[in-house]
Amino acid sequence: MSALLDTIATIRREVCALHAELTRYELVVWTAGNVSARVPGHDLMVIKPSGVSYDALTPELMVVTDLQGVPVAGDGDGAWGNPDLSPSSDTAAHAYVYRNMPDVGGVVHTHSTYATAWAARGEPIPCVLTMMGDEFGGTIPVGPFALIGDDSIGRGIVDTLRASHSPAVLMQNHGPFTIGKDARSAVKAAVMCEEVARTVHISRQLGEPLPIDAGQIESLYSRYQNVYGR
Numbered sequence: 132m133s134a135l136l137d138t139i140a141t142i143r144r145e146v147c148a149l150h151a152e153l154t155r156y157e158l159v160v161w162t163a164g165n166v167s168a169r170v171p172g173h174d175l176m177v178i179k180p181s182g183v184s185y186d187a188l189t190p191e192l193m194v195v196t197d198l199q200g201v202p203v204a205g206d207g208d209g210a211w212g213n214p215d216l217s218p219s220s221d222t223a224a225h226a227y228v229y230r231n232m233p234d235v236g237g238v239v240h241t242h243s244t245y246a247t248a249w250a251a252r253g254e255p256i257p258c259v260l261t262m263m264g265d266e267f268g269g270t271i272p273v274g275p276f277a278l279i280g281d282d283s284i285g286r287g288i289v290d291t292l293r294a295s296h297s298p299a300v301l302m303q304n305h306g307p308f309t310i311g312k313d314a315r316s317a318v319k320a321a322v323m324c325e326e327v328a329r330t331v332h333i334s335r336q337l338g339e340p341l342p343i344d345a346g347q348i349e350s351l352y353s354r355y356q357n358v359y360g361r
Contacts, residue, residue, distance in 0.1 A: 135173065139211070142168050142177045143193040149318050154185050156322050158243040165219040168314035169229050169236045174198045176229055180216040194218040200226040220279055227285025228310060237314030239321045242306040245328035250301035256331055259340035264351030266323045268296025276303040296352055299324040
């Protein structure tokens with residue numbers, strides 16, 4: 132048990148620190164948005180509490196839940212989180228992803244301006260940049276309209292991303308969700324998603340962006356994922 136508690140403490144520190152990256156890159160406002168991380172080897176996750184401002188977040192405030200999104204009760208020593216705090220309102224979506232995508236170790240949700248503008252249009256971001264080929268392996272897809280309250284958002288994320296290389300999905304009329312092997316990777320995907328959303332939007336103000344051949348996209352993605360930086 133002590134090893135598990137040590138792991139949870141480490142993950143709570145990491146998840147707390149990664150929320151600062153969301154504000155650093157201007158991907159969130161007020162208390163919106165969240166980062167979560169799977170606890171390896173256990174049906175547990177760590178996620179931001181609901182309604183707490185980013186400048187007030189501390190590792191001790193991060194909430195531990197099971198993979199149904201139910202907070203885990205501790206023994207009063209704070210090792211499992213603050214029992215007076217509720218997990219993020221998006222916890223059910225994060226939990227659904229972890230239950231159904233066992234290779235995912237981190238999930239991020241933001242309402243970043245440009246990516247959310249594409250989501251409001253229900254329009255995928257076309258792969259017209261080599262950076263998109265590298266990071267997303269093609270178009271950033273749009274997921275279905277869904278309301279918070281049950282597994283609808285999570286199901287839309289999973290169903291959409293299973294058919295795509297992309298670690299990002301634009302949930303229609305809602306905003307981007309990103310996944311990764313760990314929480315840091317999911318945050319990187321959120322940052323890159325907003326960057327390409329902005330760049331492609333600006334490009335379209337100048338004219339129609341030039342598409343990249345599907346074979347070239349696959350080559351870019353394969354090289355970046357399997358060779359670059361190794």
